[in-house]
Amino acid sequence: MADMVQRIAKKLYHGDIEAVAELVQDALDAGMAPSEVLSDALLAGMDEVGRDFKAGVLFVPEVMFSARAMKAGMAVLRPLLAESDIASAGKCVLGTVKGDLHDIGKNLVTMMLDGGGFEAIDLGIDLDPSTFVDAVREHKPDLVGMSALLTTTMVQMKATIEALEEAGLRDSVKIMIGGAPVTAAFAEQIGADAYAPDAATAVDLARELMA
Ligand code: B12
Secondary structure, eight states: OHHHHHHHHHHHHTTOHHHHHHHHHHHHHTTOOHHHIIIIIIIHHHHHHHHHHHTTSSOHHHHHHHHHHHHHHHHHHHHHHHHTTOOOSOEEEEEEBTTOOOOHHHHHHHHHHHHTTOEEEEOOSSBOHHHHHHHHHHHOOSEEEEEOOSTTTTHHHHHHHHHHHHTTOGGGSEEEEESTTOOHHHHHHHTOSEEOSSHHHHHHHHHHHHO
């Protein structure tokens, strides 16, 4: 079993989508519990991807392939995990703020959160503050993630937080923000709960915010 776990984690690291799906099925057929496959093989593999991304060993395209491989493995596990009622790490709605069309970083954060065991709901790009408000009402998430890549759209993060405050929803969620021009100081200034500089840190941060 240990060998199987390592093989899955390795294929995941290398972004081999088909192999991960097949090996996850093999592990289940061999009698491994879905929760074990998830934690020991997939999440462990994804943690390594996160560490190496932070360290500059892996880059965006590689991480995207790993995240897709993670998704493929999760697709095999999901029905079984639902049966065994394994709690998700938390629910997060994410999107790029109004006026901003950049979504590569936001997609990466969504995929990494997904890979980290969160239920990550991608709301899209160019989102009006009211769209975040509606999504919080509809999905009742634990976390809200906002992305901005332009200095001109960063202000929309503040507008979104204000809209959540006006709707009486601000205290029901933790808010994390990111994007190239965003800083921890800016997060504090606009009343967000946290800032992460990259997708791997975003997952660590989301876990901290859930604790
Ligand atoms: C690709 C790109 C585009 C693409 C976007 C394609 C897409 N689907 O996203 C296109 C061509 C459409 C584009 C358009 C424009 N762009 Co542009 N673009 C870029 C570029 C080259 C890369 C951005 C990127 O994807 N980086 C890779 C990802 C992985 O990194 P990231 O986004 O920073 O995300 C990471 C972290 O920031 C963090 N993160 C991101 N989001 C979140 C969210 C949360 C919650 C958390 C916790 C973390 C987090 O984690 C991510 C993963 O590690 C940047 C330059 C740069 N180096 O940043 C310019 C850049 C952002 N663009 C710029 C500009 C000016 C524009 C345009 C205005 C150009 C024009 N004149 O039309 C338009 C604006 C369109 C609009 N309204 O949004 C400027 C912004 C300048 C500024 N200070 O405001 C930049 C910096 C280029 C430059 N040096 O001038 N762009």
